[in-house]
Amino acid sequence: MTLQFICPKCKRVLKIKAEYVGRTGRCNHCSERIALIGDPAEPGPQMATLVSAVLEDERHQPVPDELCARLLGLGVPQEQVDPMDLAEANARVDFEERRLRNAKPVTDKQLSYLKKLGARESQILALGNRDEAARLIEDLHVSPTPKQIHFLRELGASGADMARLRTKAEAAAFIEDLQRKMNV
Numbered sequence: 380m381t382l383q384f385i386c387p388k389c390k391r392v393l394k395i396k397a398e399y400v401g402r403t404g405r406c407n408h409c410s411e412r413i414a415l416i417g418d419p420a421e422p423g424p425q426m427a428t429l430v431s432a433v434l435e436d437e438r439h440q441p442v443p444d445e446l447c448a449r450l451l452g453l454g455v456p457q458e459q460v461d462p463m464d465l466a467e468a469n470a471r472v473d474f475e476e477r478r479l480r481n482a483k484p485v486t487d488k489q490l491s492y493l494k495k496l497g498a499r500e501s502q503i504l505a506l507g508n509r510d511e512a513a514r515l516i517e518d519l520h521v522s523p524t525p526k527q528i529h530f531l532r533e534l535g536a537s538g539a540d541m542a543r544l545r546t547k548a549e550a551a552a553f554i555e556d557l558q559r560k561m562n563v
């Protein structure tokens with residue numbers, strides 16, 4: 380059975396299998412992260428919820444005992460569970476369960492390396508498998524350096540320009556461009 384959800388961002392209608400109700404995913408059209416919170420018995424279009432809105436609701440809310448137990452059961456250490464709020468706990472449960480289901484899960488070694496490289500928690504928890512983790516590691520290795528960012532700011536690069544630059548190589552090329560333009 381398929382249900383219809385409306386993406387709250389692009390307003391297009393998505394056909395969703397009933398078993399996906401209650402889960403999160405990305406809109407096929409605009410890639411916005413949406414939560415399919417709705418009534419599985421309702422065939423007509425229902426409005427999906429932005430994941431960011433759900434997270435905002437769950438932030439700073441305590442984690443129920445049952446969810447704590449699930450996290451511990453999934454092998455998350457107590458000292459990591461203790462400081463979590465509901466949003467963090469739900470994201471971590473999703474992530475750990477995805478790891479269990481995946482044939483090529485993100486490895487513990489990749490996880491600790493990603494933390495060392497300064498990956499954000501949200502980047503880590505969005506990873507689907509070890510290939511994606513390897514790509515993120517690669518990206519982080521070659522991200523623009525703090526020195527480059529500082530230099531780009533001095534050269535007057537806009538926020539949008541900075542956001543576009545994903546690697547050290549791109550940043551270097553852009554710095555060269557800016558310097559060339561300034562010399563003209």
Ligand SMILES: [Zn+2]
Nearest residue numbers: 386389406409
């Ligand atoms: Zn959309």
